[in-house]
Amino acid sequence: MSRWQHIIPSGLVALTGIWICWVSYTQQPAQAFLFPRLISTVFVALALWTFAKALLGWSRAGDGISRRIIVNILPGLIVLLIYVFWAAKALGFYTASAIVFFILLSIYDPNPHSEVRSWIKRVIITVGFVVIMYGLFAQVLNVFTPKEALFQ
Amino acid sequence: MEFIGYFDEVFQPISFMLLLIGTIGGLILGATPGLSPTMAVALLIPFTFQLEPAQGLILLGAAYTSTVAGGAVSAILLKIPGAPANIATTLDGHTMATQGRGAEALQLSFISSAIGGVFGVMLLIFLTPALSKWALAFGPSHLFWLAILGVTVIGTLDSNSVVKGLLSGCIGMWLATIGFDDIMGAQRFIFHPELSGGINIIPALIGLFAIPQVLTMFAQGRKAADAEVLKVQRHPIGAAIRETFRRSRSLTIGTGIGAFIGLIPGVGGQIAGLVAYDQAKKFSPDRKKFGTGHSEGVIAAESANNAMVGPSLVPLLTLSVPGSPTAAVLLGGLLIHGIFPGSDLFDNHPDVAWTFINSMLIGQILMCIFGLYVAGFAARVAQVPQSVMAAIVLGLAVFGSYSVQNSMGDVYVMAALGVGMYFLERFGFVAAPLVLGLILGPIAEANFIQGAMIADATTGRLPYFFSGMLNLTLIFIVVASVVYSVWMEIRQRKLDRKDKEAHA
Numbered sequence: 001m002s003r004w005q006h007i008i009p010s011g012l013v014a015l016t017g018i019w020i021c022w023v024s025y026t027q028q029p030a031q032a033f034l035f036p037r038l039i040s041t042v043f044v045a046l047a048l049w050t051f052a053k054a055l056l057g058w059s060r061a062g063d064g065i066s067r068r069i070i071v072n073i074l075p076g077l078i079v080l081l082i083y084v085f086w087a088a089k090a091l092g093f094y095t096a097s098a099i100v101f102f103i104l105l106s107i108y109d110p111n112p113h114s115e116v117r118s119w120i121k122r123v124i125i126t127v128g129f130v131v132i133m134y135g136l137f138a139q140v141l142n143v144f145t146p147k148e149a150l151f152q
Numbered sequence: 153m154e155f156i157g158y159f160d161e162v163f164q165p166i167s168f169m170l171l172l173i174g175t176i177g178g179l180i181l182g183a184t185p186g187l188s189p190t191m192a193v194a195l196l197i198p199f200t201f202q203l204e205p206a207q208g209l210i211l212l213g214a215a216y217t218s219t220v221a222g223g224a225v226s227a228i229l230l231k232i233p234g235a236p237a238n239i240a241t242t243l244d245g246h247t248m249a250t251q252g253r254g255a256e257a258l259q260l261s262f263i264s265s266a267i268g269g270v271f272g273v274m275l276l277i278f279l280t281p282a283l284s285k286w287a288l289a290f291g292p293s294h295l296f297w298l299a300i301l302g303v304t305v306i307g308t309l310d311s312n313s314v315v316k317g318l319l320s321g322c323i324g325m326w327l328a329t330i331g332f333d334d335i336m337g338a339q340r341f342i343f344h345p346e347l348s349g350g351i352n353i354i355p356a357l358i359g360l361f362a363i364p365q366v367l368t369m370f371a372q373g374r375k376a377a378d379a380e381v382l383k384v385q386r387h388p389i390g391a392a393i394r395e396t397f398r399r400s401r402s403l404t405i406g407t408g409i410g411a412f413i414g415l416i417p418g419v420g421g422q423i424a425g426l427v428a429y430d431q432a433k434k435f436s437p438d439r440k441k442f443g444t445g446h447s448e449g450v451i452a453a454e455s456a457n458n459a460m461v462g463p464s465l466v467p468l469l470t471l472s473v474p475g476s477p478t479a480a481v482l483l484g485g486l487l488i489h490g491i492f493p494g495s496d497l498f499d500n501h502p503d504v505a506w507t508f509i510n511s512m513l514i515g516q517i518l519m520c521i522f523g524l525y526v527a528g529f530a531a532r533v534a535q536v537p538q539s540v541m542a543a544i545v546l547g548l549a550v551f552g553s554y555s556v557q558n559s560m561g562d563v564y565v566m567a568a569l570g571v572g573m574y575f576l577e578r579f580g581f582v583a584a585p586l587v588l589g590l591i592l593g594p595i596a597e598a599n600f601i602q603g604a605m606i607a608d609a610t611t612g613r614l615p616y617f618f619s620g621m622l623n624l625t626l627i628f629i630v631v632a633s634v635v636y637s638v639w640m641e642i643r644q645r646k647l648d649r650k651d652k653e654a655h656a
Contacts, residue, residue, distance in 0.1 A: 005579065009576070010579070013323075029336050031335070032335065032336040033340065034601065035329065035597040035601065038600070039329070039593075043322040043326060050319060053315070059580070061316055061579075062313075062578055062580030064579065065575075072370060073367055076542070080363075080367075084566075088550060097547050101547060104539060105539055105543060107374075108374055109374065109537060109539045110539070141198070141201070141202060141555060145551075146560070
């Protein structure tokens with residue numbers, strides 16, 4: 001794991017700590033920021049220590065992120081972010097979940113893409129999942145989710 | 153003996169049904185690699201909203217108990233520990249299974265889990281009321297230090313880097329301050345409108361435990377489940393019971409060590425099994441047989457894992473300080489029902505407290521009975537491809553966090569914290585102290601402000617927070633845990649260096 005893999009995240013954490021500390025010591029009323037001041041002081045001290053260790057090449061903890069991990073994770077992460085921050089609200093929870101579930105299975109399922117059987121299996125699993133989620137959340141727990149794009 | 157009067161509550165139809173669902177579901181979830189007990193309990197919390205507090209806790213408690221035991225199934229039959237707590241079980245358990253003694257290993261595992269678990273819950277029953285009365289003597293300064301202690305101990309003992317562990321705790325405590333201040337009503341760190349109400353604990357817990365796991369499964373790519381489920385031959389249960397009691401030395405060592413480790417906040421079950429296995433090996437005349445499919449290895453590891461469960465809840469139920477990440481999730485489950493642990497729980501809601509504890513006792517026995525029957529099915533579930541598992545966990549995380557307050561903001565917070573935690577974990581930060589910081593932050597702040605007000609009117613802040621036997625004891629433990637962990641980290645680094653030099 002390269003030194004930069006420690007320097008960048010610990011630098012970001014240190015910057016966050018400095019921002020928190022600055023806000024805590026400059027915002028009013030002071031009484032409301034008494035505890036954040038205490039926490040942020042310790043936060044900054046530890047974050048700068050971690051950053052210094054990273055700069056000096058003394059950081060050991062963590063496995064870092066390899067190219068293989070990035071390649072594997074990226075499609076799923078993009079789908080996850082679109083699902084959470086757009087699709088769930090825009091398309092409705094059940095429609096979005098069905099689409100996302102099927103896409104994730106298509107991307108990560110080890111079964112061959114050339115076999116019709118694999119695709120049928122993926123569709124069946126997706127439908128089964130959505131039916132169970134609908135039964136649990138809409139029927140049993142009475143959770144009112146955003147309006148569905150494809151059905152009422 | 154107050155607890156005896158509440159046993160009938162556990163046998164009410166709905167309560168007992170929930171206990172069964174929690175136990176069987178927990179065994180299956182526990183056997184699934186990647187689904188840790190903490191994550192399983194966090195994902196179950198939204199299902200408890202519409203239940204009575206005691207019923208909700210029965211479900212969560214049963215799931216906690218049986219996920220710990222269920223992890224042994226995949227450890228024995230697939231050589232993949234269902235949870236880190238079951239690592240020691242694979243050493244002898246899987247070897248027994250390859251020798252055609254899988255059924256025996258599973259039986260020994262569930263019987264010793266049940267014995268250890270019952271002992272642990274009995275400890276919880278007898279220690280908790282006494283300690284909760286003692287907790288009444290705690291003032292704001294003590295509760296403040298206790299909250300700091302909870303974060304520090306877990307931050308230092310549960311991570312590979314002491315500084316990053318403590319820093320994770322600080323991040324959690326800062327996240328807890330986001331929103332409106334309770335006393336002055338001032339806005340703090342509200343950099344997005346969705347955060348004006350602060351960070352809700354349940355979506356945060358779901359995100360911090362479930363999303364990193366989903367991304368870890370994604371990181372494996374299109375990987376087929378390569379572990380093969382070993383066939384299990386029939387084995388008489390009577391012989392397994394006799395074997396367990398014949399190995400009473402290992403059973404006692406496992407149960408004793410598990411219960412003791414469970415009582416220490418932050419240490420948790422991950423090391424209980426390994427420490428018990430190691431000690432049982434040292435004290436056994438057959439120590440050379442360990443690792444070759446020896447029954448003592450399974451008995452010591454599994455009795456320790458479940459003996460830890462009950463005592464790990466003692467600090468939570470008495471002092472409101474969750475001693476482990478799973479206990480922190482259970483605290484979230486209590487708080488959403490408006491119940492605050494400590495003496496309030498036993499004085500004002502004894503029915504909830506005792507029904508929950510009694511259900512854990514009955515749950516241990518049910519877990520033993522059903523474990524033997526569910527094991528084969530659970531091992532097959534453990535073979536479900538990671539892609540399916542990741543998609544299911546993601547769906548449950550989104551629906552579960554939304555259902556807390558029917559708010560998309562909670563879903564955004566869940567996802568943002570989860571994705572952030574995954575990347576932080578890759579660089580050595582840990583979720584457990586962050587979660588404890590998030591949960592104990594408000595407790596620490598409320599007592600810090602209250603203590604500061606008392607101190608300003610009396611002795612001054614420094615003497616108030618830094619004097620008195622109890623304050624000094626708590627500060628000593630905080631410092632000692634940090635010093636001990638730093639020493640261990642330096643020692644480990646030296647050993648690694650020597651190891652590297654030897655291989656060079």
